[in-house]
Amino acid sequence: MSCIEQKKYKILLEKTTFKESREYIEKNSDEVYYVPPGYKIFNDYYVIGIPPIALGAKSNALFFTYTKPCHGTFVLTIDDEESKKEINRLREMEKGKITASLKKSKPLESSRSPSAFRIYGKNEI
Helix, strand or coil, rough: CCCHHHCCCEEEEEECCCCCCCCHHHHHHHHEEEEEEEEEECCCCCCCCCCCCEEEECCCCEEEEECCCCCCCEEEEECHHHHHHHHHHHHHHHHHHHHHHHHHCCCCCCCCCCCCCCCCCCCCC
C-alpha cells in the first residue's frame, strides 16, 4: 500500500470542510463524478467524506479530497499517467450507468447529479 504523500500532488485547498471541498471541485473541474465513501483511487487510496463525494477532472488532472487526521481535509490534484487512467475509469463507470439507464428506459442521468446518494441537509450532518 502506498501513501498519497509519495505522489506528486498539488494542494488546491487546505484545512477545509467536505462541503467546501465538493463545491471547489464542482466549480474548478471540467467533469465531475460522484462516488460513495470508500471509493478506491490509484489502486490503494480510499476517498472518505460525507456524500456526495465529488471527484473532478480537468484535462489529465484528477481533483479529489484528502483527509489527514489531526490536519483536516484538503483538495489535492495529481496530473500524471495514473490520474489519466483514473479519469478514464470514472468515464467508463459513468458510461455504464447511462447504458444501464437506457436499457431500462429510464431518463439519462447527468454526471453532475448524484442520484445514487441522499443529499443531506445542513442540520443532518
